[in-house]
Amino acid sequence: MQSSFIEDTAGFEARAQDTICINESHLQHKWYHNFKYLVVGVLFGVGFVKAEVISWFRIQEMFRLQSFHMYGIIGSAVVTGIISVWLIRRFGIKTMYGEPITFTSKKFNKGQIYGGLLFGLGWALTGACPGPLFAQIGTGATVVAVVLASAVAGTWVYGRFRNSLPH
Numbered sequence: 001m002q003s004s005f006i007e008d009t010a011g012f013e014a015r016a017q018d019t020i021c022i023n024e025s026h027l028q029h030k031w032y033h034n035f036k037y038l039v040v041g042v043l044f045g046v047g048f049v050k051a052e053v054i055s056w057f058r059i060q061e062m063f064r065l066q067s068f069h070m071y072g073i074i075g076s077a078v079v080t081g082i083i084s085v086w087l088i089r090r091f092g093i094k095t096m097y098g099e100p101i102t103f104t105s106k107k108f109n110k111g112q113i114y115g116g117l118l119f120g121l122g123w124a125l126t127g128a129c130p131g132p133l134f135a136q137i138g139t140g141a142t143v144v145a146v147v148l149a150s151a152v153a154g155t156w157v158y159g160r161f162r163n164s165l166p167h
Contacts, residue, residue, distance in 0.1 A: 056127030
């Protein structure tokens, strides 16, 4: 009985690290309801192109510490996120459907360091991170499709062997 409890607790801790949306809505919508996300995604991509966030040269400048451009964009995104979370908590802002927004603390583990280093290495080598991949492909940099396929394959491999990896 004790062994079963330990296994259940370990399983719960592993599942707690899963990347599920805790605020996931259970509302059901019609198929055309998702067009708003398409519009926002297209606008987001246009913003990336105009701000040169998808430029391989800008990304290389960042990793070579030759330009502040990308650091400014990333820093402004972090500040915007901090202010947004503060406002949501301070005023109890809810979703547009009236559902509460909750934030759950994450437990730190050393795998986040390894994952961050691996992510940064891939970003530096390919000049692409997951956000701008589709915008890069949309602008005609079709070679980035290889990076997209690699990202999907890497995600699948991690998901397949996740339970075998130390967390």
